[in-house]
Amino acid sequence: MNLGFLREIQGFVGFTDEDARPLRRLLEWLEPRLDGLTEAFYGALLRHPDARQVFKDEAQVERLKESLKRWAVKVCSGPYDEDYVQLRARIGRIHLQIGLPQRYMLTGMCIIRQFLSDRNTTHPLFYPIIRIPFQLI
Secondary structure, eight states: OOHHHHHHHHHHHTOOHHHHHHHHHHHHHHGGGHHHHHHHHHHHHHTSHHHHTTOOOHHHHHHHHHHHHHHHHHHHHOOOSHHHHHHHHHHHHHHHHTTOOHHHHHHHHHHHHHHHHHHHTTSTTHHHHHHHHHHOO
C-alpha cells in the first residue's frame, strides 16, 4: 500500500485537506476521553464470547487499549502521508495474521462511532466531524 492508494481512497470517500482541520479540533475534544473510548471499545468486545476468544489475556487487552489510543490520535492528527498509509497497512496485516474475523473490525468501528456520537452531539462541528474519521480508516 502506498500514498497513491490513500489518495485514491480519500477521493473515493470525499476526504479533502479541508477535512483535516476539524479532525485536529476533534482531537482536542477526544484526548481527555481516550480512556473512555478504549473502555467502551474493549468492553463491548469482551462482552461477546466469540470476540473475547481473540485475546490471550488481560495484559494483551491493556496493551491493545494503548494501541487504540495511539490509533485514534493519529487518525485525528495526521499527517496523512506515506507513514500514515504504512501504519494503517501494518495494523491490517496484524489483524490478518492473528486471524481476526473481519466482522470485528467493522463492528469495532461502529463502537467508536457510537462513542463519538453519544458524547459529542452538542458540539457545533459534530456532524461534519463524525463522518471524517471513518473516511480515513
